[in-house]
Amino acid sequence: MDDSEIIELFRRRSEDALTECGNRFGTYCRTIANNILGNVSDADECVNETWFKAWNAIPPAKPERLKAFLGKITRNIALDRYESARAKKRGGGMVEIALEELADIPAPESDEGEITAVINAFLRSEPAENADIFVKRYWYLRSVKAIAAEYGYNENKVTSLLLRMRGRLKQKLESEGLM
């Protein structure tokens, strides 16, 4: 079953859409949530909430990329939960470490939409593998160790690659006048 067929199920208000999402994207979304929260049980709840939000969003939303659409919902839910758990001094995953790394880049003055546009352009200007590693680290919040294992690199190589990319991103933001 492809994306369009699942979206058709949503549009028909068929609960089968949720089942299909679970079959197709359950593991994917669970991994995203687990990377952020570091807790399988909380991750499961995030995934359930993802299906609920998708159900309410489609229709009228017509996502062209269902996987990323669901992944974004999961990520946002998990980050909200992470914030809540952090306020209660419990839980945690990769978020804090990723934020430490991103602290290399001073907070721009511009709004997030403009910053996102520059980041999109920056990632497209990088070699595909670099961009993918950056997205894995800061969007999927995968650990450096896991990324290194996936690409067959040592952790130092991934760490230094990310460091250099953050430097280039900072330069890009500066050259675009955002900081």
Added chain:
Amino acid sequence: MKNNKIFNAIGKIDDELIERAEEKAPHARSLSWLKRAVPAACLAAVTAIALSTTLNNSEPLPDRGNMTVNNDGDTVTPGDDMTVNDGGDTVTPGEPYGERIALAGLPVDNFSLADIQTEGEMLADRMACVQIIDFFGFPGYADMFVFARVSGTEQREDDVTLKQTSSLQILSTVWSKNGNMPGTLSVAQSLYGGCMGDEKTNMLREGGVYFLPLSYRENEGMWCVAGDLDVLFEVDDKGLVWSHSIYGSFKKYDGKDANNIAEYVKQLTSDENFSAANTVFGKIAGDWGALAEVTVLSVNSAKTDWGYDRHEYTLRAESVLSAASGDRFPAPEDGNSIKVISYSSGYLEIGGRYLVMIDPSESGYIEESRAARVNGDGTITAVAVPGEYYTNIFTEYNGCTIEQMREEARRAKAWREMYAQ
């Protein structure tokens, strides 16, 4: 947080970048897996090339990649006389299922898949395949049924679960959606699956013989065993089949000649109504909602609590062509006014006559991808559907008459009623 602004902005990057990063990962892993599996892959490739002159009648599999991988992990383009799947395996043509065949696998324990799943809750959080027809379309989506022997297995851990890739030698193809009959295939399974990814499945065993519904996952570029959380037809050393299922429609084949179930699949796929029942239109007409010729009387539009536009149409049912069995939805009757809702507007004109599929959701739901205008000469024309991801289920019936549509719906329903168990 230290730098929320950058972090939040990264959270909104383009979907394409998000998906691409994720898709690259398994590719990278599969290359390293293939390098480790050099001896087997090499032997298979060399054998296939050596045999290639006799394999000119092989047909390409649907939407396959057109490259395979050599011993160095490089991609190479195959010759015209063999095909490959996305796993990089050579695919040679197999045999169609004709008469009953002799089969012998491994000794089989008669256990139930429910016994090994999370607290035995097979139906807790998902739709299950509970009968053979469930493999045609939702939820099984099988592309072929085959008898196959597992010639090798390879397991690897990913972030979440153990995954197994099994090399299959296809002994006989009982049914193939696109007519392809491969001789070998690689199929993937996950130890855990289901809605929450926490239900355990049963992996194929090396040396085992199975009757398998296989489906091709376009998105992941791999073959998988359809419905393997619910049923796994394993052929024992005496040629008897064991479903490992809790469902009666599968269990009834347990301990019997494996050819019995193959013959049943052969029968229902060669039924004269099979093609009508297994289009998108046929699947809906067969067991979902109502198909009616209607005149649009009025529409009222309002915002929902979620801020979406919701349109309530009042329709006069001129003629009800078909209605699903059961009491999901009170089917309209000829001449009655009915109210239905839609989240799209502009595709129905007040006073216009249409053929619509009325979904039982929300006490009657319609949409543009399930609507066709009825022309003055009694033929239908599917209404336009915006966006590349949507197609109208009536498009392939443009120019057909209402009576022809009634007949198509009847055939779809007849097939379902004949083979639903």
